[in-house]
Every structure is written in structure tokens, then in C-alpha cells.
Amino acid sequence: MKLTIPEEEVMGHGHLACQGCGGALAMRYTLKTLGRNTVLSVPACCWSVIDGPFPHSAVNIPVFHTAFEAAASTASGIKAGFEIQGKDVNVVAWAGDGGTYDIGIQALSGAAERNDDIFYICYDNEAYMNTGVQRSGSTPLKAWTTTTPVAHPKDRPKKDLISIMAAHRIPYIATASVAYPEDLTAKLEKAKNIKGTRFLLIFSPCPPGWKADPKNTIKLARLAVETKVFNLLEIENGLDWRITKKIRKPKPVIEYLKLQGRFRHLTEDDVSLIQENVEKEWNILMNKVGE
């Protein structure tokens, strides 16, 4: 069997992630693929903590911590600084969903519109987890968070960030999941050879925030794909949409929802509503894919 995931570990032991952290796995696979000639621009997010307190760092590459809304703009500056000095380095803005869907979307849109030669990678755990599980623009419909309590869970669906990014017509966009590392690695490999803004959204379960068993991280990430809650795809130049993991027999969303405490309050009607929403989004996606 041919190994498609590089063996070298750029991320070390001793990071400060919670048990079963999807965000830690996302970083591990990303750095295996991008290698050591890489720099991270990290805004406020779980990874501001996971990387370790001063003077420690869990990754063997430079990490530049920046303000919450500034992952993309800081990365653009780092890239320009390297370019003018004749250095070719992978510059990665590495942000959570809060720093991407919400407070950082302006700087992200600016960098994408300029097509700055950076990677922007969002490890998406669907809420402000580092501050203690508050809702973000990425939190899914009907989910509990500390600011969408059970009496009034999230009343809006997850923001369709991928379509927003596609509207920028950047050369490469992909979604990925920590449950499908070969798919993630292949996408990063492809992105490495593309110039311009490359955006990746990595679905990264958060056991404490989702009130899920840490042993179920991979299972949940896989079920999200198998239920079509989160679809693995790539988009070239904003127009050429392609599903990279086709699900022949999709599972009902309840399979995914029932393993998470954040959905424990759901009624049967709520579950039906979520299922309908998944079907609707799938049809919209199929129109874009052209199937």
C-alpha cells in the first residue's frame, strides 16, 4: 500500500489541545503536507492556546500571533515581506470559524479579492470554543451554545462561507475533514502548486463544545460527510465545483446529531427541519456542481 500522507511530523507532542480536538489533527495533517518551509499567522482562536504558552511552541515552524480580525491581512504582510526579500515561503493564515466567518471576514475578503499568494485555512468547530462555546456565524441550525441556550437555540443556518469565497473567484477553494486525511492531504498538495489565495475549510469536531465523547471525533467528522451535513468538495477559480467524496447512500442526519449534547434538546420536528435543510443545501450544491 502506498502511503499518501507524509510521515514527517512537523507538529510536536505536548500541545495544549483538549482530548479529541479536531483542530489539533487539522494542524498536524496540514503541516505534514506543507512541510517546514511554512509560517503561520494565527489570530485569537483555540490555536492561540493550543500552540503552548511562551516560551513553548508545539510546532516546529514560525508562528506569528495576531489580532482576532487580522489573520489574512497579517499573512498578506508576511508574504509581501518575504517576497521583497526574495524568499519563497508558504504563508498560512490559520484561524477558527469565529476569526473567519465573523470578525475576520473583512480582511479575508480583502486578501482574496487581491488574490494575495497565501493559504487561508479555517479549522471549523462551529462556535467560539476558546472563549467557552458562544455561537458564531458557523454554528449550525438549532444547535445549543452558551449564547443560544436550549430555550432559544440557533435560529439561523450555518453561513455558506464557501459560496462567499467562490464569489471572489480565487484559484482554489476546498472543504476537508479530519476524518478524511488522504482527501485533505491531496487538496493541500494541489493547493501548494497553485499561486494566489487558496482557501481551505477543515471540519474539526470539538468534543467539549459539542458535548460529545472525545473518542467520537473521527466518527462525528465522518458522519457529517455521510449525512451530507458537511460535503467534501473543491472549487477552481470560483466556478468549477467538484465533489471529492461521493456518498452513495447518505445516512439520516439523526445519526450525526444524536451523538452530540449540543443537539440533545431537539424535537422530532427540529430533526426533520434539519434534514430538510440538508436536502435543500445539497440540491443547491448539485446545481453548482452540475450533476
Next chain:
Amino acid sequence: MRKVMIGNHALSYGAKISRAQVIPAYPITPQTEVVELLSEMCANGEMDAKFIKVESEHSAMTASIGASATGARVFTATSAQGLALMHEVLHWAVGARTPIVMGNINRAMAPPWTIWTEQTDSLAQRDTGWMQLYAQNSQEVLDSVIQAYKVAEAVQIPAMVILAAFVLSHTSEAVELPEQGKVDEFLPPYEPEYRIDPANPHAFGGLTGPDGYFELRYQIQKAIEDSLPKWDEVGREFGELFGRKYGLIETYKVEDAKNLIISSATLASTARTAVDALREKGEKVGLLRIRVFRPFPSAQIRSILSSVDRAVVVDRNISFGASGIFYQEVKAAVYNEKNPPPIFGVIAGIGGRDVTKKDIIDIYEDIMRMDEPKSDIIWKGVRL
């Protein structure tokens, strides 16, 4: 070579001749000419630099911080609302010890919308740790950009070169452009001790608890204190090479002065002509212009104030609920002296209202008639 240029272009040429390498910038009136000329010079190859057309001032500053952290020399410019939007990351630039040089055009803050000059925008950033230099003419603007890089890079603290909206930003003056070779000699390429480098990986700005943060702040304060003699030293060295000497402060006819007018920027230029007129009337008056506001040149100010009978500070800014900001700082500088002179605080020219030579003469004559300062603010020219 002499060239007629507006104050804004003096900033652009200052950045060019300092060989700025990355320029992230966002337009705002009355700063636009600064970045328009820079973007043109980057595009046509006159400058070997990258111009990043960011989507906000917040991104202008964060891109500046990122670029500076790689070891590139960085320039940007803004004004008023733009500077205020940067506020969060002005702190970041200092904490990250990135010696960015930024032009700021002093414009009054909204609402109501206004574009005319006032210093409250930059003075409101006084506690961020940025060094601040208030220039009085276009020549000084250009010369100060070069000096600011030299000081900023020596102490790893960013610096703002500040000029008055329209009064200076859009006024054409003849400016001596220093020879590039001599500037290169004066200001060698930036070589930081630490930079983002995959061959030597470090984490920059990671989580730091009470056991480490305190010392980092102490080091910032020490660095800014170290810059005090540096500004004078660099200003002197600049004078030797280019014939124009600069310092933390500038004095005019203070040697035998009994009374002192203290001001900054273009207001100080006007005050200089008022000093001449008052001298003709037989007044023993001098001018102290505060050129560098951060670090605050307390020792120099104390020394000059020790030999005068009274002083008046003319401020084109206000700290609401307190008083004029230069006034506060001057007063604080001499508070522990044995017999400090009475110091009067005047607020004038808010929102760009013109302050004339006659206004300064009136201010001076008014305070000479007073026994002592009765309040922290003497309003000049406000219509009630």
C-alpha cells in the same frame, strides 16, 4: 536637488529615499496623495517595494506588522478615523517590536464629519507606545521619516511622523531631496535581531502569563527611554551629513527669555513669527517647540522652564474632561521642581479654525495680564 512638493509628498519621498520595502495602505482624506504617489512609484519601478492595497486601515497596520516581522522596512500612512480604527493594532505593533514608520495627517475626529486639522487623533494614541514626532514644514517631514527609521530600528519601536491637515499636507514648499547615496550611508538596510524565519522557527506573541508579561512591558518602556538621547544623536548626525540639524525640541530666542510660548507642529511656526513681533515690542519672549512628543522630552523642558517667569502652552487638541494634552504633559514634567513657573494652558484652532500670528500675540498678552492660571483651559477664539 530642490523640488517643490506638498507636505504629503514629502512623506512619500521620505519613504522612497529610506528604501521602504512594503507599503500596505488605505486611502483617507487628507492622506491620499501620500499613498497615490507611493503606489505610482512602486508600479513604475522607481521604488523596489510592494504596495498592498488593503481593504481597511486595520489591515494596513496588521499587514505592516506582518511584513516588518519578516525583516522588511515598512511604511504606511493614515489620518484621524483611520488611525482610530488602527488603535488595537497600534498596541500590537509596539508589543511585537516592529519598527514601522507611519505618516499621520492630523485631522479632527467625527462626528460631525470634518477634514480639517487638529491633533486629538494622534494624541489619543499616546499610550500605545508609538513614538510621535510633530513636524512643522515639509522639509522636516521628509527629513523626519529618514530619522524615524534610524531611531525606530535602533530601539525596535514604531514611530509616527505627524503633520497638520491642509496647512502642511496640501501646502507646496521647496524641499531639498537628500542624495540617495548619503541617505544609504546614514540609514543602512534594516537588520533585526529576530525575524520570522522558517530556518530558525520561533513563536511570536504567544500566550504569556503574569510571570512574563510585566518584564516585556518594562523592556518597551526602557527602549522608548533609550530613544530619548537617540533622537538628539540622530538629529545631530543628520545635521552633519545634510546641513539640517534636528532634536527632541527646538528653541527660538529662549536664551534671555523671561516668558515662553510652548507649542508644536505648524502652530509653532506661527508662534515663531509672533515671538518676532513681540520682541519688537520689547517683550522678552521665546518659543519652545516640542518636536518629539513620545518619548516626552521632560528633562529638556525642565531645563528651559527653570529660567523663565511664566509659560503658555498652545494646544490644538483636547482631552475631554481634562485639558490640552501638551499642556498636561509640560505641567507634569515640572511638577516636582522646586519653583516651577506658572504654566497657562490655551486651547486654540480646534477643528482647523485658523490660528494667526495676531491670535498668538493676543494669547501672550492676555496671559501676561493674568496673575496666575485660574483654570486648566483658556479658550482662544471659541464663539459662545
